[in-house]
Amino acid sequence: MRDAPAKTALVTGVRGQDGSYLAELLLAHGYRVVGTSRRGGGDGRDWRIAHLLSRLDVVPLDLGDPAAVQEVVARVAPDEVYHLAAASRVDTSWERPMEALSANAGSTVNLMEAVRRVAPAARMVVASSCEIFGRPERWPQAEDTPVRPASPYGVSKAAAFWLASNYRESHALHVASAILYNHESPRRGPAFVTRKISRAAARIAAGVDRTLTLGNLEGRRDWGFAGDYAEAMWRMLQQERPRDLVIGTGVSHSVREYCEHAFALVGLDYREHVVADASLFRPVDTTSLVADARLARELLGWRPRVAFPALVEMMVTADLERVRSGADV
Incomplete structure (x- = not known):
């Protein structure tokens, strides 16, 4: 009896904190992993994934270029897509709001359009943020908490969140948003x-x-460990039904x-x-901002370690x- 062929995962922002932990996890599960980075690899910024470079492919990709995104998705033919690439600084979003909107919402549209056109059977998760809740009137926050962003970064992530919801409902795309609370690690950039x-x-x-x-x-x-949150995103794509889920520690x-x-x-x-x-x-x-991640625990069997x-x-x-x-x- 032949073994099932290895799944292929496409990970945007693979050289970032979350991308590195997710690539480790996927490789441990036997995936073929293709990561994208705006600058490709080999420019001295591979320190988070240096130990993985012999086992994964890193391709340069401008997520703001729809044609380039579609070409990569078609060539990779992914079973799962993890969209982690983002403008991730809340503070700098006040200085460059359009950059945040383009990097976070625009890239999400381009990637979902590509998946819809050339890999419609793929499952996709979008890394969202608790910043979509802004200054909530209740806490902890769950999946039904009103989306009321309070920063340009939060607005950009909220736009990506609603776009993912729209593509799920209008195009039957298997896409879900992981509403991630703050997650840290030794691989966090020094500006955080x-x-x-x-x-x-x-x-x-x-x-x-x-x-x-x-x-x-x-x-x-609500601070957690990035490796735990990478596992939560992977578990989300093992579900038959896509669901937006809050991921956090609750403390x-x-x-x-x-x-x-x-x-x-x-x-x-x-x-x-x-x-x-x-x-x-x-x-x-x-x-x-503090997470009520009970639904993730119930559906995914996930909890922070x-x-x-x-x-x-x-x-x-x-x-x-x-x-x-x-x-x-």
Whole structure:
């Protein structure tokens, strides 16, 4: 009896944090994995997937080019499509709102159109964001929470969310949105607050730096581990019926708590090193976003494995090693 042929997965944004964890998971499940990146590979930005490059294909793709997107989808012939590529910074979306809208909503349309035309049997998940809920009137938030984005980034993700819903209902596309709450890891980019903190704790402990300047220390987030959320997205595409699902831990912590935990791990008191600067506050800060992921747990059998203290320790430990080795990425 022959083994079933390996599934093929197309992963946009494969060189990002989420893409790297998802590629690992898919390869472990025996998939053929093709990842896309705006710049392709080999330009020094492959550090998250360097250990995977011998087992996956990375192709350059401008998701803003509909013809190029369709050509890649036709050539790859995916069974599953994971759309992770995005303009992912809430703060910079205030400065470049059209860039966020094009990168997040425009790319989603181009990819769904390509799937609809040349790979209509493929299953697709779109990485959405809790930022679509903006400043909700109730918490925790579930799938039926009103979509009321409070930033250009949130608007762009909300547009992609509704577009996915439209293609599912109008074109019978097997597409679902994973409404992801904040998810972090040692592979997080240094511009994000969690990596700013873990990296600063390591550098200050090593005597490289002395202070860290942040914005609102009272801002609260539902932080989970990116690897757990990659697994949730994979599980979503194993379902026969596409469903939009909230993915999060259900527990929120403040930026101040993150600082306290991170600096304590290196034997320091964050209050002696962290400075809050009001000029860095967001114009509108979504301070009450926390997930009600009961439906995901019920339908997918999924639950987060890495708790907040372990996540902080994981990130600080990785940054300590980077500082010691000189590989400070």
